[in-house]
Amino acid sequence: MRTLHQAPAPDKPIAKGMATPAMLAHVLTNRYGDHLPFYRQAQILARHGFPVDRSVLAGWAGQAQWWLEAVYDALAQAVFASAKLFADDTPMPTLAPGTGRVMIGRFWALRPR
Secondary structure (H helix, E strand, O other): OOOOOOOOOOOOOOOOOOOOOHHHHHHHHHHHHOOOOHHHHHHHHHHHHOOOHHHHHHHHHHHHHHHHHHHHHHHHHHHHHOOOEEEEEEEEEOOOOOOOOEEEEEEEEEOOO
């Protein structure tokens, strides 16, 4: 008699969520790497047959940031262990929530020298 064994499914990055790690990486990269707002991502995903509300995308981003804390801690430790730091403060236009107007946001980058 043969027995079928099945490995347990891997844990989902967001409990009871449908987002895969690849989808979360895509959403976070678009938002924070490419500065693409959630409402534009929702429009693009809907065009591709995957309608997702922007509040869901924002929720995914908020919950996925927990997974990135270890990466942040390692980067911060490496940056602040340096004897010298290069810092850059870049102003950029950002949509002010709820007003429909643009305000100046600031992007700070630190790099060990």
